[in-house]
Amino acid sequence: MSYTANAPLLPRSDASWFTEWRRTLDWGLVAGVVILISVGLLMSLAAGPSAAARTGQSDPYFYIYRQTAFSAAGFTVLMAVSLLDRKWARRFAALVFLGSIALMIALLGIGHEAKGAQRWLRFAGVSLQPSEMVKPALILLCGWLLAQREHYPKGPWTLMAFGAYAATLTLLLLQPDVGQSVLVTAAFLTVFFISGLPKRWVVIFAGGGAALAFLLYSLLPYVRSRITMILNPTSADTFQIDRAAEAISRGGLLGAGPGEGLIKARLPDAHTDFILAVMAEEYGLVAILALIGVYALMAIRGFRAAGRIEDGYARTAAAGLFTLFSLQAAINIGVNLAILPPTGMTLPFVSSGGSSMVGMGLTLGLALALVRGEGTRSPGRYG
Template structure:
């Protein structure tokens, strides 16, 4: 018998394995979204800077270029991790995010009636953008422990983590992010194979909490009522967004030729999809939806083929988180649901949103890498 010495893998070897196992169509689609976001930043950024009184009309554009570069590095860097290191990174990010979410309640920056940001050195950080993907990964890992230690309180621990994060979000208050977090958590929870009775518990708890929020938070009540009966309330933002999309028609009025963006609040963030509809038309708007749908479809299909419970559940939750955020933003822009104040992933202006989305997809790509062996630790 001939014995062959096993050599340790070199950094070049790890890079080769990563290159072979990574789902490059998803990476390419993600970079296409980042590119589209930069292009739309050129369209919506200068009017927003002028409206907000910045001397440099390219203030938001320049910052978005920097955010896009950091997001690209984050996405690719995190995607090189294996399942164990993805979980370790998620644990660190989650712990840090919880500390920052608690800190926000004491010294956070308040804007539009909500306290969601920490400001430093001219930048604003929104910890909830990082807490969401980190919680999803930890949930998938903790629930997978049931196969190794079936008598452990794994579901209870995940619910404690979820309720703590949800509580911090509702205290800000940030109902939109809380709803998105809940949806992604539920997807991860049930892909892990927990009993149907939990669906009844979640449905009942969600209905009760929704009623409580409607009764106690005036801005939630206003958004719901204005959506149900728009003629009785001021719906300026939604009306302007709808007008912009309708004005664009099939092919749009042309890059830089949009006019409604000059009077549309948050045109560079929450309502950038309306800017795209006006300047590039229905075809481009639908194509953007297709790119988001392609990433989610391909990611969920890859997750479904994984036999290991932890990466399967966590990746499913991460792709659901990514897709649902895009769906909510677009639905608000086309007046299908009440306003939520949520960014369009990789498209809207914002450092926290860009980096949080990059972390989400980077972790998801790390978990669905091909040739994955059965997870042991």
């Protein structure tokens, strides 16, 4: 007996919200995220048991289970947030921003301190880093605020955007978290530049940035030591970057083979900040170049999609969000290659870390919501 379908499952005339989302979502970027998450799960098998032994975990697969759960949470957040239209993306970002700022204020009193920084809130053994969530929310809100200058030139939009950025930067520096501060500043400047940066603000940012950099270098010993680590390695403790360089060198072109890495047992943060070095040792330079290629293609695709948007708010905010994603990847890669000082910044969707995974899911989820096709554009001047 044969069966003939009377109609396609999703006819082109179907105008439901799900069909509209499916047709307008950038599945190429989603595929890139799936590849990165898959690489992260593979590398957790390599670095997880060593990390578990180093941290005293009885189960050698402890970090592998965690990475699986974190990856599922991050991908779920990404897909759920991508369902939003531009108006609701803005509203959701506002709620996330206000909630994250409140949590960052709470950090100053009840935050968990580790490695000289107070960046985490701990609940029943689970750690949360609010700065990972505040970054994309801030960038989207600033993109919207700065875009309103086109419709209401006399409004205090620039001051409001700068005020939100200044509040976030202050709370980050109080933790202190200089690496995230640099990342947020770069993304904010991208948003400001695309929205039309007045010349006087160029001078203000240049002067303020130079003064702040000198102040941080003078007042924070760990900032001074990490910069010295790169400029003059013989005068600082370079254990981490030396082990990373050793792992990359041992891997050579094609790597020592899956599970054959030796340096990961002696490399602090091998499953988080230095996961790229572990990958280089076991899979070689070819694998590293392929991974960098995935990040580069995703960044190019994202910026091209943002550039095609006519709506000023969505174009500006999307470019800022893709800057967050691509620059964080570049910074982590630079740290592993000893080009940049250690920052504590993870490799997006590859390094282990729940807050980082969810934060990156939120970042690209909002970006995907903004770059979706014409059918998702909200009517009206607010985009």
